[in-house]
Amino acid sequence: MYLQHFGLVEAPFSLTPNTGFFFGLAPHVEALQVLQTALQTGEGFIKVTGEVGTGKTLICRKLLNDIPKRFHCAYxxxxxxxxxxxxxxxxxxLGLKYSASIDQQQLTSLIQQQLIALSAHGHSIVLVLDEAQALPDESLEALRLFTNLETExxxxxxxxxxxxxELDERLRLNxxxxxxxxxxxxxQLRPLTRPETNAYLSHRLQIAGYKGQPLFSLADSKRIAKAARGIPRLINILSHKALLLAFGEGLSVVSPHHVRAAINDTEDAEPIWGAKPWWLGAIGVASILSIVVWRWIVGGVA
Structure with a gap:
């Protein structure tokens, strides 16, 4: 809705993991370096954990996009x-063609044969699982048995x-x-620091095509970082709402009251000191969003 208003070519704070917006922040770069180093060793399991919204899926997609061609990835x-x-x-x-009538022992044998064939052609085979905390206990054990497949x-x-x-907690069990x-x-992925959050906001806006003066002041980026606890997904949500509110008032930059209203309207955000009750913030956001929708419908704003 606000793209044309701020001179943007795409939404800067979408929640969809998009590697085009990848920013070389320390925790994400370090995670990729660990993954790349580990894959070169050719042994065992590799694990990246992080709280909800810290960027695991983005790093996963970045790894899959950038992994050398000699690796064959199953995702x-x-x-x-x-x-x-x-x-x-x-x-x-792994590209196997099989009959649904074969039993699990035969299927495991076919998988092993395919792994040997791929390895013979110079491929290193990597199985990548996102949201691995969802694996049932029996499937974790089956996964371990997969790694018994080896040559000399x-x-x-x-x-x-x-x-x-949660996966770390389960793995501590005997x-x-x-x-x-x-x-x-x-x-283990950590949250972003306040300086990293400020750089993150600027980077995403720049990638989205913004070329004007900073939309978020340093003080406002600190408020967003604190309320979001450094979690990129929450940072995106708060920033998106703040831009909507600024657009709804016809302003060219985000003001502190936009950020406060966005924080008050977001359930998982940490309330800032002196903030109004959440329901007052929600009313403010709802009112301005109705104006945003009206402007978009009447004016055909991109």
């Missing part, structure tokens, strides 16, 4: 699968897990000690 974005479903999904990702000199399959911290010991590299 499972939704691993809430039984052990049998997990094997079928891996087989499909190397593992046939590496596994990269992207997960919320029944997962064998899997835990196979995790050779791990990294």
């Amino acid at each position: 499972l974005p939704n691993p809430y699968l039984t052990p049998d479903e997990l094997r079928w999904a891996v087989a499909l990702e 000199s190397r593992k046939l399959l590496q596994v990269v897990l992207f997960a919320q911290p 029944k997962f000690r064998q899997l835990r010991q196979r995790i050779t590299f791990s990294y």
Whole structure:
């Protein structure tokens, strides 16, 4: 709605992970460096964990986009699968053609043969799972058994897990000690600092085509960083709402009251000191958003 108003060519704070907006912030760069180093070793499990909204899926997509061609990647974005479903999904990702009538032992044998064939052609095979905390216990064990597939000199399959911290809690259980010991590299994503948040806002606006004076003051970016607890997804939500409110008032920059209203209107944001009750903030946002919609409909604003 506000793209033309601010001179933007695309939405700067979309919640969809878009590698075109990737910014070389320390936690994300460090995570990618750990992944790249670990993949070069060719052994075991690799794990990246982080709270909801810290950028795990973005890093996952960045890894898949930039991984060298010698790697053959099998990607499972939704691993809430039984052990049998997990094997079928891996087989499909490896390009296997099979009959649905074969049993699990035969399927495992076919997967091993395919891994050996790919390895013989110079491929390193990597299984990447996003949202890995959703894996049932039995499927975690099936995943561990996949890494038993090996030649005399190397593992046939590496596994990269992207997960919320709940996976770490589960892996501390005694029944997962064998899997835990196979995790050779791990990294835990941290929230963004306030200076990183300010740089993050500027970067996304620049990528989206903005060329004017800063839309967010340093003080407002600090407010957003604090309220969002440094979580990129919340930073995007708050920034998007603040831009909507500025647009609704016909202003060219974001003001502190826009940021406060956006914070008050967002359930998971940390209220700022002296903020109004959440329901007053919500009323303010709802009122201005109705103006935004009206302007968009009447004026045909992009």
